[in-house]
Amino acid sequence: MREMDFSRCPILGNLGNERVGKLLAGAKFSVETFEKGDMVAMQGSPCKHLYILLSGSVKTEMTAENGGLMTIENIPAVRPLASAFLFAEQNTFPVDVTALETCKILMIPRDEVIKMFQKDGLFLENYIKFNSNKAQFLSRRLQVLNIKTIKGKLAHYILESMDNVRSADPKAASFTMDKNQTELAKFFGVTRPALARCIAELEDEGTIELERKVVKVKNLQALRNLLG
Amino acid sequence: MREMDFSRCPILGNLGNERVGKLLAGAKFSVETFEKGDMVAMQGSPCKHLYILLSGSVKTEMTAENGGLMTIENIPAVRPLASAFLFAEQNTFPVDVTALETCKILMIPRDEVIKMFQKDGLFLENYIKFNSNKAQFLSRRLQVLNIKTIKGKLAHYILESMDNVRSADPKAASFTMDKNQTELAKFFGVTRPALARCIAELEDEGTIELERKVVKVKNLQALRNLLG
DNA sequence: TCAGTAGTGTAACAAATAATACACATTTAT
DNA sequence: ATAAATGTGTATTATTTGTTACACTACTGA
Known part of the structure; x- marks a missing residue:
């Protein structure tokens, strides 16, 4: 005891x-x-x-x-x-x-x-x-x-994480993921290459930047649009 | 009261x-x-x-x-x-x-x-x-x-329903669905035509027969194979 | 009986994702 | 320091599903 x-x-x-x-x-x-x-x-x-x-x-x-x-x-x-x-x-x-x-x-x-x-x-x-x-x-x-697309899942995950970060620092625009890409793919129930492709697309579109586990949100509104 | x-x-x-x-x-x-x-x-x-x-x-x-x-x-x-x-x-x-x-x-x-x-x-x-x-x-x-394919969801749904029916009548090979096709599509979170297509495929393969809400299982093993 | 509504079968095309493979980077253990 | 294991970027092809459209059937209420 x-x-x-x-x-x-x-x-x-x-x-x-x-x-x-x-x-x-x-x-x-x-x-x-x-x-x-x-x-x-x-x-x-x-x-x-x-x-x-x-x-x-x-x-x-x-x-x-x-x-x-x-x-x-x-x-x-x-x-x-x-x-x-x-x-x-x-x-x-x-x-x-x-x-x-x-x-x-x-x-x-x-x-x-x-x-x-x-x-x-x-x-x-x-x-x-x-x-x-x-x-x-x-x-x-x-x-x-229930969110169908990988981009949607990703956007939801990022926005949720941002909200958590922002309650500590309201003007923050980046955060560190608690999972690596492989774990994140499992978490979403999708294949790893498919997730990597979606990340690359979001980067090409200028919506986010991702370096290792650090995510920078460049265009918050674009992320929100992916949900509805 | x-x-x-x-x-x-x-x-x-x-x-x-x-x-x-x-x-x-x-x-x-x-x-x-x-x-x-x-x-x-x-x-x-x-x-x-x-x-x-x-x-x-x-x-x-x-x-x-x-x-x-x-x-x-x-x-x-x-x-x-x-x-x-x-x-x-x-x-x-x-x-x-x-x-x-x-x-x-x-x-x-x-x-x-x-x-x-x-x-x-x-x-x-x-x-x-x-x-x-x-x-x-x-x-x-x-x-x-978490089951990815519509066929898989359908197989799971049918097998589960069959188990419920069989506990009453162990040799039964058919049951009546509690949902129509449109409701079933919603339940699975997929579109209705996609579900209809999968049903048609399972019928073509000789795995099931479906008339209105009545499902006849023709090949139980084939259904099980869709899960694993 | 008839019109309106809901449910079903089906098809053509577009979009998203899985599967697989391979090169390269990074971390870990020895 | 180096080898091994793990993680990442990327491409190709095959499947699966969504989207849209339309015809047809079954049911429902006036």
């Missing part, structure tokens, strides 16, 4: 480590270690525990039935994994979860989680809120995936 | 109408009526109440930023609407909700819902479980949308 720090955990952080300690004191749980590249969970396998990533980071990937990959998320510690699915009727992992580095994961059985809800109302509130946000995230992914 | 029957509601049904009556007795709520075609909620508008569809049915549609529609679900009474988003940080409707016929909708403010959680543990459990299922649903939609 001593080595666990929950302060940055979205469903346990605001309780404080002491209160979390009490909450876990009477509960059954285990901590497992995974090395880089290990599968933490497989798409379709049953999800009977609440997983809390204590240290390290993981990657979640959804495999389409035709074999094509689509990266969903990279998740750094401290965060719950698949919390939204723990109580579903068909409670299976919707994604493959792979360790990106050495990871420690706290695993709490379903029934214990229910007891913890009863013990601490704030934990319950956090859990519901976190799952609500999770549903929002999935819903947004649906919207993005 | 008298005219409300919750017995088929997934989050209130197993409480019994009497217990639900008690639960609502001290609570603030309202009941609104919508006529066919009325917008119940717009994509992006704030979601501050738990909506429970008491009678009638609604359609939920997600609008892509490029304007293309993608039908998500037709929802019959009695069911909660957008319950998964009520407690999200950015608690906005992810879809447009339109009445398909005259609807009565029970609206309970967020804070009242929290009080109801505290009053009745079973209601809370139901709510969490329902939202878990909701997340599963969204996750599945993501998987389907």
